[in-house]
Amino acid sequence: MHPDHDDHDDRADFDDFEDDRPSKSQLKRDMDALQALGAELLTLPEKRVAALDLPEALMDAIKEGRRIVAGTARSGKKRHLQLIGKLMRQVDPAPIREVVAEFKLGRAQDSLELHQAERWRDRLVEDDNALQGFIDSFEAVDVQQLRSLIRAARKDRAQAVEQRNGRAWRELFQFIKAHLLAAKGGSRDEDTADDGDDEGDDE
Numbered sequence: 001m002h003p004d005h006d007d008h009d010d011r012a013d014f015d016d017f018e019d020d021r022p023s024k025s026q027l028k029r030d031m032d033a034l035q036a037l038g039a040e041l042l043t044l045p046e047k048r049v050a051a052l053d054l055p056e057a058l059m060d061a062i063k064e065g066r067r068i069v070a071g072t073a074r075s076g077k078k079r080h081l082q083l084i085g086k087l088m089r090q091v092d093p094a095p096i097r098e099v100v101a102e103f104k105l106g107r108a109q110d111s112l113e114l115h116q117a118e119r120w121r122d123r124l125v126e127d128d129n130a131l132q133g134f135i136d137s138f139e140a141v142d143v144q145q146l147r148s149l150i151r152a153a154r155k156d157r158a159q160a161v162e163q164r165n166g167r168a169w170r171e172l173f174q175f176i177k178a179h180l181l182a183a184k185g186g187s188r189d190e191d192t193a194d195d196g197d198d199e200g201d202d203e
Helices: 007-020 024-041 046-050 056-071 074-090 093-126 130-137 143-158 167-183
Strands: none
Touching (some): 024 074, 046 056, 093 167, 130 167
């Protein structure tokens, strides 16, 4: 004789299955997260995106997205980001998140280096004692070149604003930045590099 079948147990099992399924609100949050991550891809350098080996359709959408973001109405951008978010469902988001986080960290470190270089430049131009401090802080400093750059920057800054060309100011900044990077044991990632420094040229 078979035991009586318990309909209550069947309903309980079905309810458990239902509970395991993500809610509509959770699905929407997941979709929004993928869309936001897709938008982050548009900010990455092309070679970093290429290294992710994404599906061709997603790569094409990213390339088109760069063009659209540069010159399309807001509604067009929103629709395209939704398309990218939909295509993002086909890939594992974890490696993409890692690359995006790494790139943002590089940007933050780059910004810190720029501020450090700016502070050193201001000190060297405004305070004679800062020269020895710089020499003591960094290795293999070409003191003659540094003195020359400081003199040129001071001379340029002494000019009326409309007569300044900023070249000496920028060259001093690049000299300082090179020593900051060397002290950290490497060269700046070209993806996050800022080729010039415009801040302070016209001060």
